[in-house]
Amino acid sequence: MSQLSCSFFIINKKYDKLVQYQFFKEYHQDSMSVAIIVLKNVASSWVGLACQIVVTMLLTPFVIAKLGNEAYGLWLLLQGLVGYYGMVDMGLRAGLTQSITRRIAADDIPSVRRHIAAAIPLFLGLGVAVVAIAGLLAIALPRFVEISDNIVSVVLPVVLIQALGVAIKLPVTPYGAVLVGLQRYDIANAISIVTRVVFAVMTWQALKTGGGLVMLSLILTLTDFLDGFIRVVVARRLLPEIRRCGLTFDRSELNEIMHVGVWNFLVGISRQFIYFSDVIVVAILFSARAVAPYGLAASLVEYGTKIVVAATKVLFPTMTHMLKRGDKSALVDLYVTSTRIVLGLSLSLLVVGSTWIRPFLTLWLGDSEQSKELVSQAPLLYAVLSIAFIFVGLQRVGTQLMLADNKLKSLSLFLLAEAVFNLLASMIAGKILGPVGIAVGTLVAASLIGFVLHLPAHAVILEQRSLSLLGKIAFRPLAFAALLACTMIAMSRGLGPVSSWFDLAFAGTVSVFASVFLFPIMLSSAQISGLRTLIKIKISALLKRFPRPTQSF
Numbered sequence: 001m002s003q004l005s006c007s008f009f010i011i012n013k014k015y016d017k018l019v020q021y022q023f024f025k026e027y028h029q030d031s032m033s034v035a036i037i038v039l040k041n042v043a044s045s046w047v048g049l050a051c052q053i054v055v056t057m058l059l060t061p062f063v064i065a066k067l068g069n070e071a072y073g074l075w076l077l078l079q080g081l082v083g084y085y086g087m088v089d090m091g092l093r094a095g096l097t098q099s100i101t102r103r104i105a106a107d108d109i110p111s112v113r114r115h116i117a118a119a120i121p122l123f124l125g126l127g128v129a130v131v132a133i134a135g136l137l138a139i140a141l142p143r144f145v146e147i148s149d150n151i152v153s154v155v156l157p158v159v160l161i162q163a164l165g166v167a168i169k170l171p172v173t174p175y176g177a178v179l180v181g182l183q184r185y186d187i188a189n190a191i192s193i194v195t196r197v198v199f200a201v202m203t204w205q206a207l208k209t210g211g212g213l214v215m216l217s218l219i220l221t222l223t224d225f226l227d228g229f230i231r232v233v234v235a236r237r238l239l240p241e242i243r244r245c246g247l248t249f250d251r252s253e254l255n256e257i258m259h260v261g262v263w264n265f266l267v268g269i270s271r272q273f274i275y276f277s278d279v280i281v282v283a284i285l286f287s288a289r290a291v292a293p294y295g296l297a298a299s300l301v302e303y304g305t306k307i308v309v310a311a312t313k314v315l316f317p318t319m320t321h322m323l324k325r326g327d328k329s330a331l332v333d334l335y336v337t338s339t340r341i342v343l344g345l346s347l348s349l350l351v352v353g354s355t356w357i358r359p360f361l362t363l364w365l366g367d368s369e370q371s372k373e374l375v376s377q378a379p380l381l382y383a384v385l386s387i388a389f390i391f392v393g394l395q396r397v398g399t400q401l402m403l404a405d406n407k408l409k410s411l412s413l414f415l416l417a418e419a420v421f422n423l424l425a426s427m428i429a430g431k432i433l434g435p436v437g438i439a440v441g442t443l444v445a446a447s448l449i450g451f452v453l454h455l456p457a458h459a460v461i462l463e464q465r466s467l468s469l470l471g472k473i474a475f476r477p478l479a480f481a482a483l484l485a486c487t488m489i490a491m492s493r494g495l496g497p498v499s500s501w502f503d504l505a506f507a508g509t510v511s512v513f514a515s516v517f518l519f520p521i522m523l524s525s526a527q528i529s530g531l532r533t534l535i536k537i538k539i540s541a542l543l544k545r546f547p548r549p550t551q552s553f
Helices: 002-067 069-105 109-144 155-181 185-208 213-238 251-285 288-309 312-325 328-365 369-404 408-433 435-462 466-495 501-522 525-544
Strands: none
Touching: 002 069, 002 185, 002 288, 002 328, 002 369, 069 109, 069 155, 069 213, 069 251, 069 288, 069 369, 109 155, 109 251, 155 185, 155 213, 185 213, 251 288, 251 408, 251 435, 288 328, 288 369, 288 435, 312 328, 312 369, 328 369, 328 435, 328 466, 328 501, 369 408, 369 435, 408 435, 435 466, 466 501
């Protein structure tokens, strides 16, 4: 009896191994397929961001030279206000995208058609509201912001034209959601790249021939229309069933859009307020001219922050699966490692950027009097804002964790608290310290809300103590930053003055290599060992695909 039981156990164990192997093979293939889609979408997002950065870097000095500091500052201010126009659809767009994505995944195309048919009239109404609000805002703006008489006359047409561009983009939102639902971020980003290049070329030509702010606004609205038109055509081609959806006022569909969008709306409006309120506070407390250096520093920090956090969104589905499986140990490891990497990249941008920003701005903007004014003020603002956005980076991985644990309401309230505190702290510090005080206010708000609200919420989900979790995620990045700072100080003294683009490129390249060399500090010894093993496996697999030719004698 015992021999029979033993034989059965062996056979059963072998069968289990066979089943497990087959399951792992299928799961691995599915995982690779998902990984390829995610990597393709992330890569296309990074290419789109790189295109945006390159266009901005090439266009900004030319725009400043043609418009002047005050007109350029006014343009940045009005662009910030356009960000506030966009807040009217932030929550609804997110809710619409989530609903359409779920319906496409369920292959429920008729309900997708109903959703689009109900959403278009809603967004058309929002577009009309945007234009009306913009008209009132354009009339009131010169009373609150000091603007020279020679450009105050263009405020009304510029604001109205930009608002029209936003109104054009709103009804196209459902078709953009279809591209997301089909996981075609690559196409969506390609459309953005094309329209951005078109805008850059037309802007260059317009300013070269004497155009001003009104012409820039017309070009922006035209490219917004082009972007929307292409998205509609492509979405209808990829999903032909959504053609001729018509327009309806289906209450059930509208209620779903509104219900899902409420908390997303609060998240969106809070983020817009955090990102754009500083520029408006600078304009109100000081002048449109003072916006130029602040906006320049803030835009450089924003681009760096986008690079750092662009990939954190892909953590959401992974964290969701881990929470459903109850795999808290793996979830903690993922959170800690991802947050360390984000903090390390953010600190790299602070240390390396602060080291070379002054020669970069001098080479980039030229040596005119207007440029010297910007170069003298922007570096300090960049340093303070970079420190502030380190704490934003601290929140990013945790944001995906809270969304995975269905804590959208708490997340929206945290961001709202940060937005209000950011405004109050910036106004108080700005009156005391000047424009740099506004950056200090942003830093205080981001750090305090991060430590008091975000980190404890992350610790509760992960079933960790807040201080213990903070030690796990912060110690290694801080050590990395200290060593990198010492390296940058020694390098800047050793290289001497950077006076050409070649010198700057060389310094930047060495800085990148130094950052990469020190980066393993943020990984544990087990992670480093696993990374080495993975690299060896990949190299071995690659070499097997290209076998050495056999020699014949």
